Amino acid sequence: MPFDIGSVLPRLAEEVKKYSTPVVDLIAVQTRDPYKVLVATILSARTRDEVTAKAAARLFKPAPDLAGLARLSEAELERLIHPVGFFRNKAKHLSQLAGVLAKEFAGRIPDTVEELVKLPGVGRKTANLVVAVAFGKPAICVDTHVHRIMNLWGYVATKTPLETETALRAKLPEAYWQTVNSILVAFGQEICRPRLPHCDRCPIGADCPRIGVTPRRIPGQKRATPAPGGIKKFISWNVNGIRAIEQKGFAGLVNEFDADLIGLQEIKAQPDQLSDGLKNLPGYHSFWYPAARKGYAGVAIYAREQPLRVVEGLGHDTHDGEGRVLTLEYADFYFINAYFPNAQHGLTRLDYKLEFNRDLHRFVDELAAKKSVVLCGDFNVAHREIDLANPKQNEKNPGFCPEERQWMDAFLHSGYLDTFRIFSQEPGQYSWWSYRFNARQKNIGWRIDYFCVDEKSRARVMGAKILAEIMGSDHCPVQLDFL
Ligand code: SF4
Numbered sequence: 235m236p237f238d239i240g241s242v243l244p245r246l247a248e249e250v251k252k253y254s255t256p257v258v259d260l261i262a263v264q265t266r267d268p269y270k271v272l273v274a275t276i277l278s279a280r281t282r283d284e285v286t287a288k289a290a291a292r293l294f295k296p297a298p299d300l301a302g303l304a305r306l307s308e309a310e311l312e313r314l315i316h317p318v319g320f321f322r323n324k325a326k327h328l329s330q331l332a333g334v335l336a337k338e339f340a341g342r343i344p345d346t347v348e349e350l351v352k353l354p355g356v357g358r359k360t361a362n363l364v365v366a367v368a369f370g371k372p373a374i375c376v377d378t379h380v381h382r383i384m385n386l387w388g389y390v391a392t393k394t395p396l397e398t399e400t401a402l403r404a405k406l407p408e409a410y411w412q413t414v415n416s417i418l419v420a421f422g423q424e425i426c427r428p429r430l431p432h433c434d435r436c437p438i439g440a441d442c443p444r445i446g447v448t449p450r451r452i453p454g455q456k457r458a459t460p461a462p463g464g465i466k467k468f469i470s471w472n473v474n475g476i477r478a479i480e481q482k483g484f485a486g487l488v489n490e491f492d493a494d495l496i497g498l499q500e501i502k503a504q505p506d507q508l509s510d511g512l513k514n515l516p517g518y519h520s521f522w523y524p525a526a527r528k529g530y531a532g533v534a535i536y537a538r539e540q541p542l543r544v545v546e547g548l549g550h551d552t553h554d555g556e557g558r559v560l561t562l563e564y565a566d567f568y569f570i571n572a573y574f575p576n577a578q579h580g581l582t583r584l585d586y587k588l589e590f591n592r593d594l595h596r597f598v599d600e601l602a603a604k605k606s607v608v609l610c611g612d613f614n615v616a617h618r619e620i621d622l623a624n625p626k627q628n629e630k631n632p633g634f635c636p637e638e639r640q641w642m643d644a645f646l647h648s649g650y651l652d653t654f655r656i657f658s659q660e661p662g663q664y665s666w667w668s669y670r671f672n673a674r675q676k677n678i679g680w681r682i683d684y685f686c687v688d689e690k691s692r693a694r695v696m697g698a699k700i701l702a703e704i705m706g707s708d709h710c711p712v713q714l715d716f717l
Pocket of ligand 1: 433439
């Protein structure tokens with residue numbers, strides 16, 4: 235049955251009246267001031283509503299209008315809006331805003347998307363939101379919630395927010411253009427969350443096809459222990475600093491992963507720098523293999539089951555001083571968690587990286603001769619053109635240079651499988667995005683995190699996916715379901 239948007243959106247509009255209003259709508263309701271809506275919208279990108287609301291309140295005291303904004307220095311702006319996400323960039327854009335508006339638009343806030351995107355720090359999403367919220371004109375603001383929820387409803391089948399905007403312009407009745415963003419942002423924050431939505435208490439649960447949705451585990455419900463030989467769930471994630479990610483709800487995420495083994499890379503910490511909470515996550519044994527240098531590299535594994543044996547490193551002094559490889563042996567497989575070196579700007583570490591790759595390959599071959607091997611981690615290479623957004627521009631850059639790609643070719647041809655590509659040949663599937671240029675929002679990314687298995691174990695691979703919705707690091711986790 236086709237998804238009945240005309241029935242669902244009005245019901246959700248009623249439902250979300252019970253939730254807290256997204257901050258940009260709130261500012262519009264309170265002031266109807268396009269300047270404040272524009273500034274609050276710029277502040278709100280990649281920032282929680284509570285943080286945006288406080289920063290906007292601090293900023294609007296000395297800068298209640300464009301003239302006030304023009305009087306503030308970039309340093310004062312940084313101080314006022316901190317800690318919103320990317321506050322330095324946003325302060326820079328805000329410090330340019332009054333000048334650009336005066337020069338290009340005679341000091342008025344433009345009311346079209348085409349004009350608004352010419353302003354510093356304003357992309358299509360912000361522009362659409364300002365047009366809809368501040369000026370009450372038809373515009374569809376597609377942010378991550380609208381893009382995600384429209385796809386899981388099957389109302390559109392798109393890869394990027396921009397594709398979703400185009401599809402909705404053609405399909406969504408105009409009566410919903412202005413309100414769809416605020417409805418789905420509120421609904422997406424409260425019920426249909428990116429990670430494990432509350433389908434159990436969703437008011438439109440009966441209408442929703444739940445495409446690609448993993449149901450939330452009900453609190454208190456015991457996890458079904460996989461039967462011996464049952465399907466096991468493995469996660470690999472470059473967390474880019476485990477102490478930083480601990481502050482972003484890491485323990486809750488581990489609970490929601492509900493995985494049997496979790497391989498982490500770039501932990502950037504020694505065990506004596508870790509909290510008890512990290513060292514003793516309920517239900518897991520933890521294994522740590524840090525780099526000798528503090529705050530650099532390092533890998534770790536959380537395991538539900540005690541392994542038979544733990545192997546630290548590759549038995550090679552240089553690699554092992556960098557905390558790059560940690561292996562757990564189980565009765566019928568090895569789990570190898572690896573953080574491959576980065577070839578670095580100018581490919582200054584390419585030779586070292588290729589040496590590491592060769593040594594790791596030899597190590598994996600030795601283990602694969604005995605039993606199944608699962609190799610996961612941040613390989614720091616996008617294998618083929620399909621695995622990054624801008625292959626042509628990166629042909630000579632670290633992570634996509636010919637030598638790194640040739641090694642990946644040779645590795646796979648020698649008898650290993652890139653499990654994700656068993657299931658998906660789709661482009662636009664990435665696991666790492668630069669923190670710069672809004673790259674994650676625009677899905678300008680790279681697929682450099684992998685689960686590989688030896689070819690003989692192909693029949694044990696039951697699923698592989700990229701958990702792109704999980705935030706907290708510049709990488710997202712990847713998953714393997716293994717029999
Ligand atoms: S049923 Fe689940 S996936 Fe569907 S809209 Fe509701 S919360 Fe979202």
